[in-house]
Amino acid sequence: MDKIVSLCRRRGFVFPSSEIYGGLGSGYDYGHYGVLLKNNIRARWLESMVQERDDVVVLDTAIILHPSVWEASGHVAGFTDPLVDCRTCKLRFRADHLEESQCGRKPSKRPGEHSECDLTEARQFNLMFETTIGPVQESGAKVYLRPETAQGIFINFKNVLQIARRKPPFGIANVGGKSFRNEITPGNFLFRMREFEQMEMEFFVPPDEAEQWYRYWIDERVGWYRRYGLRESQLRVREHETEELSHYSRGTSDLEYLYPIGWSELEGVANRGDYDLTQHNEHSGTKLEYVGTEGERYVPYVVEPAVSVERIFLAFLIDAYDEETVGERERTVLRLHPRIAPVKAAVLPLVGKDAAMVERARRLYEELRVDELVEYDDNGAIGRRYRRQDEIGTPYAFTVDEQTLEDDTVTIRDRDSLAQERLALAQVGSYLRDALRRPWTSPKT
Amino acid sequence: MDKIVSLCRRRGFVFPSSEIYGGLGSGYDYGHYGVLLKNNIRARWLESMVQERDDVVVLDTAIILHPSVWEASGHVAGFTDPLVDCRTCKLRFRADHLEESQCGRKPSKRPGEHSECDLTEARQFNLMFETTIGPVQESGAKVYLRPETAQGIFINFKNVLQIARRKPPFGIANVGGKSFRNEITPGNFLFRMREFEQMEMEFFVPPDEAEQWYRYWIDERVGWYRRYGLRESQLRVREHETEELSHYSRGTSDLEYLYPIGWSELEGVANRGDYDLTQHNEHSGTKLEYVGTEGERYVPYVVEPAVSVERIFLAFLIDAYDEETVGERERTVLRLHPRIAPVKAAVLPLVGKDAAMVERARRLYEELRVDELVEYDDNGAIGRRYRRQDEIGTPYAFTVDEQTLEDDTVTIRDRDSLAQERLALAQVGSYLRDALRRPWTSPKT
Numbered sequence: 072m073d074k075i076v077s078l079c080r081r082r083g084f085v086f087p088s089s090e091i092y093g094g095l096g097s098g099y100d101y102g103h104y105g106v107l108l109k110n111n112i113r114a115r116w117l118e119s120m121v122q123e124r125d126d127v128v129v130l131d132t133a134i135i136l137h138p139s140v141w142e143a144s145g146h147v148a149g150f151t152d153p154l155v156d157c158r159t160c161k162l163r164f165r166a167d168h169l170e171e172s173q174c175g176r177k178p179s180k181r182p183g184e185h186s187e188c189d190l191t192e193a194r195q196f197n198l199m200f201e202t203t204i205g206p207v208q209e210s211g212a213k214v215y216l217r218p219e220t221a222q223g224i225f226i227n228f229k230n231v232l233q234i235a236r237r238k239p240p241f242g243i244a245n246v247g248g249k250s251f252r253n254e255i256t257p258g259n260f261l262f263r264m265r266e267f268e269q270m271e272m273e274f275f276v277p278p279d280e281a282e283q284w285y286r287y288w289i290d291e292r293v294g295w296y297r298r299y300g301l302r303e304s305q306l307r308v309r310e311h312e313t314e315e316l317s318h319y320s321r322g323t324s325d326l327e328y329l330y331p332i333g334w335s336e337l338e339g340v341a342n343r344g345d346y347d348l349t350q351h352n353e354h355s356g357t358k359l360e361y362v363g364t365e366g367e368r369y370v371p372y373v374v375e376p377a378v379s380v381e382r383i384f385l386a387f388l389i390d391a392y393d394e395e396t397v398g399e400r401e402r403t404v405l406r407l408h409p410r411i412a413p414v415k416a417a418v419l420p421l422v423g424k425d426a427a428m429v430e431r432a433r434r435l436y437e438e439l440r441v442d443e444l445v446e447y448d449d450n451g452a453i454g455r456r457y458r459r460q461d462e463i464g465t466p467y468a469f470t471v472d473e474q475t476l477e478d479d480t481v482t483i484r485d486r487d488s489l490a491q492e493r494l495a496l497a498q499v500g501s502y503l504r505d506a507l508r509r510p511w512t513s514p515k516t
Numbered sequence: 517m518d519k520i521v522s523l524c525r526r527r528g529f530v531f532p533s534s535e536i537y538g539g540l541g542s543g544y545d546y547g548h549y550g551v552l553l554k555n556n557i558r559a560r561w562l563e564s565m566v567q568e569r570d571d572v573v574v575l576d577t578a579i580i581l582h583p584s585v586w587e588a589s590g591h592v593a594g595f596t597d598p599l600v601d602c603r604t605c606k607l608r609f610r611a612d613h614l615e616e617s618q619c620g621r622k623p624s625k626r627p628g629e630h631s632e633c634d635l636t637e638a639r640q641f642n643l644m645f646e647t648t649i650g651p652v653q654e655s656g657a658k659v660y661l662r663p664e665t666a667q668g669i670f671i672n673f674k675n676v677l678q679i680a681r682r683k684p685p686f687g688i689a690n691v692g693g694k695s696f697r698n699e700i701t702p703g704n705f706l707f708r709m710r711e712f713e714q715m716e717m718e719f720f721v722p723p724d725e726a727e728q729w730y731r732y733w734i735d736e737r738v739g740w741y742r743r744y745g746l747r748e749s750q751l752r753v754r755e756h757e758t759e760e761l762s763h764y765s766r767g768t769s770d771l772e773y774l775y776p777i778g779w780s781e782l783e784g785v786a787n788r789g790d791y792d793l794t795q796h797n798e799h800s801g802t803k804l805e806y807v808g809t810e811g812e813r814y815v816p817y818v819v820e821p822a823v824s825v826e827r828i829f830l831a832f833l834i835d836a837y838d839e840e841t842v843g844e845r846e847r848t849v850l851r852l853h854p855r856i857a858p859v860k861a862a863v864l865p866l867v868g869k870d871a872a873m874v875e876r877a878r879r880l881y882e883e884l885r886v887d888e889l890v891e892y893d894d895n896g897a898i899g900r901r902y903r904r905q906d907e908i909g910t911p912y913a914f915t916v917d918e919q920t921l922e923d924d925t926v927t928i929r930d931r932d933s934l935a936q937e938r939l940a941l942a943q944v945g946s947y948l949r950d951a952l953r954r955p956w957t958s959p960k961t
Binding site: 080081086087088090095107110117121133141194201202205214235246354444478 | 585
């Protein structure tokens, strides 16, 4: 994990947030390549969830919803973690995560050692952030920052049913936008943060098809990770035991990734039954049900694949990170899927001070950037420029050299194989377009 | 405006938020086409700000920053609006917007009529939402939801300078992500909301070039709106008078759009001078300055184009909305730029029940959706399907008919001219790709 954190900082993927003021509670800001990578993750998710399907529409709901939403959903009463204080070291811990946490006394103890600690009884701490809306702080105006996007989808169920003229099975996806959880102990870099970006899709189905769709969506989501190159050995599906299930769930499976902290949840797929629609039906008095043309009437069951952009971001980076020795040299390379990589290609004049090469390379760069995010770099030795692109995961480099000026061909360098071949300048655009659409598997073993 | 609100609801662009619980303070949720439209606005902004330039990088900072950020920026002390209460009708108003607001007594008065009102003295009300971070509500943990993204950029200035190896002039853009302002009187549909999505770019320049870059960015941003089809007659630049300027500003121009509420700010371009970097320098103790290779040293000036996705969304919809009579029929059409339009093309079998046409149309649809957001529709009369696509602004429709089954050609229908021509099936993909890249001007007068 240290290597990932260090690369993220060195290359401007991720910075600790509010750093010049001493930081704030394991928050992070995303730099240039981090934003581009996140944008690609969101775009690929949306493509597979919406653009490539007929049965899912997209929605983007407000972060501050009516407080009754969270009464109905059960979050006000039950979205809590057990909190303990230590009377000796004065730190606070999650009672159910004590084995992973460290006592605050010096010399500091290994994780899980609280033998010198004097812990209070656990009390339930609600994870929703509260704030006040409207011009005065009065009790009626207390609202919450949403802890998940799912409820925003449920309360719009009827709008979508009517306007998009859908009948189950159909889904509503909410991509991006922050959710907020006032975690007692955020940490492990991007793994557990107080603000994070969710991608959730609620798939509404006839109750007797729920089990079948639950299996379907587990397979679909595993397929998505494979498609974007996550290695099979690092991903597994773990079905929750009955006693582990949330109160609303009739079945949940975690897609777990082998993070440096061990196998941990990357994404969850849950069969939420009719719990949420029924709750909002009761609390709002609005009928949230499907009525068919032949008079059939039911509250759909909901199957939900839910993930955060950050956990995918972290899994992709870890899975892609590689170090190898090439000849005499060490290199660090991010073996990201070309459609996930922040930059699609680099355009480089072999000699950065050669005006003719620079002119030709700039022209190529300006052609390519109309369609794709590409970089131009003429600064420093060519080997150093290649290694910089390797570290940010750029799959292709096009180099303009002496020969280019004679025969209008360039060198293509492949990030993974390091193979170099020559290609006519006029074909570079279509080469890149095709390359980005080819199936890709990770060469990392 | 009523027609826009009604179209937005009817076609699922925008819904009132938390509607089944009675709504919440002029908040809105975005439906399918609304999300797609917003995604296109963000993508086009990012393309022109980052992808097509060499001198701007992108950043995405946390919503909850260290509270000292807002002390330094002046928001804790001064980000306020003057609030008055009415002792008679019990409503609250912005003292500086009384002429636009309506008294709460029945029968309700025209905007600006407060003759029966008994108003209190104005007091300053801070617009930042407060919340508490960490497991207990104690004074030290009070934080704010960001009221703008700009400050997140300023506090990362040094990170970007070092890591992206930039020297002024260069810019840092923050696209998307919510900002929050606890407005006393939100309203006018999407025009003034309590949570909204900003797109801000801070362009750092040598102080003596600030004026020139300020003019440059006004022109660039006007050019962007022209490029995406906003009519020249509806957009103007209004320079602030000296007494109107914010305390940090050395010059501000509003790009104003002729909204139904009159000429109002669409986007602001400001020369913020060195105010922000100097403030953070003093409060954090971190030197935020540029030191050149030849020892030159200065705090850069900042030129900022700042806009919200919502105001662009609203301006594009209003500018595109058109009604016309075609033959015997009325139609409503959104004349959106093809690259802004939510759906790029519709694929329609002329006869929805003809298995051969359906099969051929589905195949074309599945080819096109690999690259673009397209729709397939076989439900209802063809005229009705065309009108539905007109209302959501889809620029092209490809219709599979009897002739298609004989000679592998389809009809292309142009949304604006209603011209129909025939094209070989094999050329539809490249036709669409080229059409989306051609310059476009609004046919609306």
